[in-house]
Amino acid sequence: MVESRVSAAVKELRQFNLRQIAQSGQCFRMTEIPMTEIPRAEAAVKRVPAAEVPGSDFMAYRVISGFRFLTVVQSGETVIFFCGEEELPYWENYFDLQTDYGKFVESVDKKDVYLQKAAAFGSGIRILRQDLWEMIITFIISQQKTIPAIRALVEALCLKYGSRMELPAEFVPGERDGAFYYAFPTPEQLSCATLEELQWLKLGYRAKYIYQICRDVCSGELDLEKLKTYDYPTAFAYLQRFYGIGEKVANCVCLFGLHQIDAFPVDTWIHKVLMERYACRCRRSTLAGVPQARLCDFLVKKYFSGYKGYAGVMQQYIFYYERYAVPR
DNA sequence: TGGCAGGGGCCTG
DNA sequence: CAGGCCCCTGCC
Numbered sequence: 487m488v489e490s491r492v493s494a495a496v497k498e499l500r501q502f503n504l505r506q507i508a509q510s511g512q513c514f515r516m517t518e519i520p521m522t523e524i525p526r527a528e529a530a531v532k533r534v535p536a537a538e539v540p541g542s543d544f545m546a547y548r549v550i551s552g553f554r555f556l557t558v559v560q561s562g563e564t565v566i567f568f569c570g571e572e573e574l575p576y577w578e579n580y581f582d583l584q585t586d587y588g589k590f591v592e593s594v595d596k597k598d599v600y601l602q603k604a605a606a607f608g609s610g611i612r613i614l615r616q617d618l619w620e621m622i623i624t625f626i627i628s629q630q631k632t633i634p635a636i637r638a639l640v641e642a643l644c645l646k647y648g649s650r651m652e653l654p655a656e657f658v659p660g661e662r663d664g665a666f667y668y669a670f671p672t673p674e675q676l677s678c679a680t681l682e683e684l685q686w687l688k689l690g691y692r693a694k695y696i697y698q699i700c701r702d703v704c705s706g707e708l709d710l711e712k713l714k715t716y717d718y719p720t721a722f723a724y725l726q727r728f729y730g731i732g733e734k735v736a737n738c739v740c741l742f743g744l745h746q747i748d749a750f751p752v753d754t755w756i757h758k759v760l761m762e763r764y765a766c767r768c769r770r771s772t773l774a775g776v777p778q779a780r781l782c783d784f785l786v787k788k789y790f791s792g793y794k795g796y797a798g799v800m801q802q803y804i805f806y807y808e809r810y811a812v813p814r
Numbered sequence: 815t816g817g818c819a820g821g822g823g824c825c826t827g
Numbered sequence: 828c829a830g831g832c833c834c835c836t837g838c839c
């Protein structure tokens with residue numbers, strides 16, 4: 487049995503906020519550790535030399551990505567990662583710590599007051615570098631589903647088809663006594679599911695998409711390793727050849743699974759913003775010449791091409807701002 | 815209470 | 828393009 491040593495890595499991070507990341511709609515296995523269990527997490531933090539005593543803004547989350555597990559806490563700019571020593575580089579990369587998000591926020595067009603507000607409001611968001619396979623399945627599930635429903639379905643898949651993983655006892659500030667979790671199923675594991683089983687999980691019409699994608703990945707028809715080498719336009723086009731993956735899902739997979747942060751998924755929220763806040767900035771005569779179906783693409787190109795190479799970061803600021811700041 | 819609209823869409827005809 | 832699709836939740 488491999489007994490991995492748990493380390494507590496203390497970092498001072500700017501443009502980093504666990505709650506904003508967890509709620510930004512890009513990851514569905516990052517969950518807040520309940521208030522009742524937070525004292526235990528705090529106790530763990532206090533054992534850590536150099537860590538600040540948690541303030542009133544104390545946050546504690548657990549994250550599962552692929553087969554890995556992390557407990558992470560934050561107070562102010564102090565962030566502590568609890569994980570196996572050898573896994574720390576994975577999580578540093580996962581949270582995209584080497585990237586300076588301050589320069590993204592500062593680059594927002596000073597004349598775009600709306601985007602200024604959105605970026606300021608969500609400035610702690612990171613574009614996570616998540617597992618490609620997990621993102622493909624997760625965003626196929628996401629279509630026509632609410633975030634709580636997506637979380638529930640992902641958990642159901644992990645419980646039924648993923649490996650049960652043990653956690654070292656000391657590891658678990660805030661975890662319940664049964665120290666285990668379920669990894670996201672590998673393509674081989676998930677391909678054991680029959681179409682009927684997937685339908686029983688209430689995946690609805692998505693069941694047949696997942697069933698087919700499992701087969702495509704296992705046969706090598708959908709080559710994940712090759713996909714990782716593609717540039718954004720190539721990856722975007724490649725993904726859409728597969729059953730159940732359209733524009734929106736392909737863009738989400740590019741943004742969250744391939745870290746092609748130029749990808750700009752247009753969902754109903756972004757669609758609403760483009761129509762209500764950006765379309766009105768165009769001359770009527772300009773809009774008249776644009777086919778209805780391409781209007782969104784046109785607006786994205788017109789107003790976000792200035793953020794070449796990282797427009798997806800702006801997309802996340804807008805999504806988060808619309809969901810959590812704009813009163814509805 | 816029940817009916818309807820909509821959810822980070824996509825496929826088929 | 829328009830419709831259908833699975834199923835749930837929120838709303839009136």
